Amino acid sequence: MVKAGVDSIGVLGSTGNYAHLSRGERLRVLELAVSSAEGIPVMTSIRAIRTSEVLRLAEDVQQAGASAVLLAPISYQALTDEEVFFLYEHVTSSLSIPLCVYDNPVTSHFHFSDELHSKIARLPNVCSIKIPVIPSESDKAKLRVEKLRAVIPLHVTFGISGNPSAYLGLSAGCDLWYSVLGGLFPRLCLDITRMTQSGHLEEAQHLSKLLEPIWKLFNSYGSLRVISAAAEIIGLIKSPSLPLPLQPLNKSVRNHLNIILKELKFTV
Template sequence: MFHGLSAFPMTPLNEAGINEKEYVKLIQRLVAAGVDAIGALGSTGNYAYLSREERLGVLQLAVGSAEGIPVMTSISAIRTLDVLRLAEDAQKAGASAVLLAPVSYQALTNEEVYLLYQQVTSSLSVPLCVYDNPGTTHFHFSDELHGRIAELPHVRSIKIPGVPSEPEAAKVRISKLRALIPSHVTIGVSGDPFAATGLNAGCEAWYSVLGGLFPKTCLRMTRLALDGCADEAEQLSARLEPIWSLFRQYGSLRVVSAAAEISGLISSPSLPLPLQPLNLSAREHLKSILADIQSIEGS
């Protein structure tokens, strides 16, 4: 499940609670497209705004609606005790894998992060994906630390935040990391604007925000890159540059939630406070962008 497109749907929620019917419809959309895996409760899935009980409920909905497509879920939390409890919940709910970022309030040291993964993997019965997300965690993995963690039991993938934009530099980046981790551990790119370049550079998976909403488009780009059609993959990514630009300016969660609302897939409001939706100007710009993406999705 750590190859190809792993689509991360958002979790529609507001102060009234989680909209379970809309969430299930988003999962069914991914199933119909035939994504390689579903990433429940990632950053786009609003895991950080949910209680343990709410996270379990959302995961159960995802697994129950996935029709056999493997589901990976975040178990990230500030305290190791809570991570372990979330891991137990995930395994009982039937998750095929777990995703763990070293989130914290106090800044973590390299050794503290290693010990976190060591303790968690020692009690797992499912694979784990390491989530390298410095924009959120403010922790920067070294390649050497990735190499140490990748040797732990059950570690099967590393979700990196992006790659250099220049193709040859991206290949060097992936080759350097690949040299330090076991062959059974895949490298997956996140940060959607980097996806085509990362896949063309040797990443085996794309952990995608946009794929959670427009899976056919993202599957096409993934398949093109993994089949060696590098130019075609980059051309498709270039066509998506307008939404990548909005991602960079406003954050992917705000943009995707607005896109889902505009597309009639979820109702408004769909973000937990204190998060605010896109402003009206950005929303109008997004409407024009979505017309092109929807034409790709339907073709």
């Protein structure tokens, strides 16, 4: 990612496995990322089930040199809007670095209303919202982004989360792409981003369509299982790499992924 010249690096997101790591493990991963980033800003997750633990993680990452934090409302008990607002209010009051709100209903099982986003976006240090998948039709996607933009302060950026929606989200008005695939193959993802931002939409759409076989695997098996298998295939990590009880892709799907990576000529 450093060699590719990305704008920022996100570690320990939901695909980054943070929920399966201890506090010490998470700190170690962040320290390695910051020391390797060569000055590129590093954002990391501070989510935990209890607010007190979130605050301890926030203190850890600020001391370790994180440039921003990512926070999703994860809970064993279903959370109310009031409880989620209180979480962000409590955490932002003690932060000295920017916070990105992680709106990820698939993982968190919490659905943000635009009204709640608007309230949270006005808290101190809230600087970005990582939004989930948007409508697949271009006009509807633009309307969705415009509707949310209308109630959010101008200084708060929007980042598209769902990788298959990246081109669509960027062309609909999102400011950036919080990418899963960009962690392994940043050059291609950066090309899609830069082309879309500069108005070269046909070229960006073409590159995005080349990745449809990857997007289909993401949708079927989850980005974490697919991206960890890809990292194993290209030799970055050893197998098995997922923490139990998570299981890797089965042999046939892994072989299919291997073929896709070869066809796309994906290398580190």
